[in-house]
Amino acid sequence: xxxxxxxxxxxxxxxxxxxxxxxxxxxxxxxxxxxxxxxxxxxxxxxxxxxxxxxxxxxxxxxxxxxxxxxxxxxxxxxxxxxxxxx
Numbered sequence: 001x002x003x004x005x006x007x008x009x010x011x012x013x014x015x016x017x018x019x020x021x022x023x024x025x026x027x028x029x030x031x032x033x034x035x036x037x038x039x040x041x042x043x044x045x046x047x048x049x050x051x052x053x054x055x056x057x058x059x060x061x062x063x064x065x066x067x068x069x070x071x072x073x074x075x076x077x078x079x080x081x082x083x084x085x086x087x
Contacts, residue, residue, distance in 0.1 A: 001076070002047040002086045009033065009041050018084070031082060036061075040075045044085070050076070 006022045016038050018031035033041060039060065043053050050072055057068045079085045 001044065001049070003041065003044045003079070004084055004086050007084055009038065031078070031084075036071065037075060040072065044079070 006020060008019055008021055010017055010019055016033040016035075018033065018041070039057070040053065043056055050069075053072050054065070054068055057063060057072065058065060061068070063071075076085070
């Protein structure tokens, strides 16, 4: 899975905000990401699997494997709901 083209992560007033560029009309909201969300977003800039994301999170953070899986699933679900992921 991968973030669709036309969406960028920007820091605005100290917050990490996903913005649409190029007139993407599918995205009609605002997505604010915490530091972990930014980490996930950066992983999804190139095609990656949930397993690759999990391995990267476990390497980078001191977190339980099940908690990491849950966090990844929640993040992916938010991106899918916002139609930000390629099929």
